[in-house]
Amino acid sequence: MEKPLYRKVISDLENKIDSMRANDQLPSERQLLTDYDVSRNTIRLALKDLEDRGVIYRLHGKGTFVAGRYLNKLNIGGMYSFSEDTSRYGRTATTQNKKLELVVPNHNISDQLNLQEEDKTYRLIRLRLADDEPMIYSKTYLPEKLFPDLKITDLENDTLYSVLKKKYNQRSVMAFEDVQAVSLDDEASASLHEKVGSPSLKIYRKTINDKNVPVEFTISLARGDKFVYRSRQYNHLV
Template sequence: MQTGDRIDRGSPLPMYHQLKQLLVKDIERRRLQPGDRILGDHELCSRYDVSRTVVRQALAELENEGVIERVKGRGTFVAHPKIAEGLVQSLTGLFEDVAARGGHLRSEVRRLEVVPADDAVAADLAIPTRTPVIHLERLRFVNDEPWVWTVTHIPESIAPGLVGEDLTDRSLYEVLESSYGVRLVRGVRSVEAAVANAAQARLLGIRRGDPVLALRSVSLGESERPVESFLALHRGDRSRFQVELNRAADRRAGTPLLLVTS
């Protein structure tokens, strides 16, 4: 071990903070990639001659910062970067969010057909039950890794030719706007924690019971009528949602940007 790779016990910096810096430096120097294993707790204690408490605090902070991920029973690994999706500050789709960060999104269309709206879909879209709607199911890959499974419903009357569109490498929102003149202007989104069932786990390449983020959305067009509703199940280890909050000058004016309910 080089001199600069040791804990400086005379430094005013806490040992766990020094260890964090050393681990990040080691990952960069060795050019480790997402999914590569790093040393475990006991190995780090031995290598850097520190207590397990120091190691655990350093690893916990690195995990919170998205540098590493710890998998029970398997070890500690360099984390895959998480795609940040805007939750309320802008009405964008995952396609735009991934592209803005230099990634590539590909969709595997599992189902695309016209079906009668059930009660729940009809309520979301403010249409009578059994009105024809387009049912779109997609397994979406970011840089060829399964990332999110989505189920989208759109009234057939606003995009009658959508069932014939190729959505493999195209943004649904861009298709709606360019081909059907439908522009989404605002929406309501909510996100909640859930766990993957067996079928969802197989689709997303995770284990049954692993965490997923369930994003629900209803989007409105320029006529202020709902034009899209969807449910998206995001892998919890690959996604995060960011929210931009503003405090109104007059607290009595306006509506809250984020409402959390139990």
């Protein structure tokens, strides 16, 4: 299938950014419209993607600039797509869906998903790999009442978010994340082929849909030697 136009713009801009220095200014939005001969919406989608991933930053009234990267590692922050980010580094991403089971969640998970005491969730255990190297071990909790009759076979040839959208008409629009530095326990270290106690980034992620309803809560452990959590902050007081 042919890439959407904005994806082509993203790829081309990333190639150009690779040869630029941190804080170099990109062409204006008007100039990009001329260069690529596409709609304004296409350019804005491309710039938003690059900004969300920390590749560029914008200063109001001044323009768009190349962001500095101190560590050349996969970024696990923001509305993160493991598959897309991995492919940008020339690697092939795969997912092993280890187990899907219906469980009674503990109080903390129920609270994150706004569930009643009797509500159950599906727990999906997954391993994400890059060129067959284990990278992220995760447990995802999905409310049964939103995703009845979810099967692990649904995920054989499609991504989780795509299944939730196609089968259940649930569209994720925002994610909240907390990140903690931890040491790998026995379970995660075995799956990630790392020593017990190796450094890891533990990511707690809650996703909400376009009706402001929590649809997913995921706890992931990412290898500390392979990932960074990249963010940006703006001072709105100046």
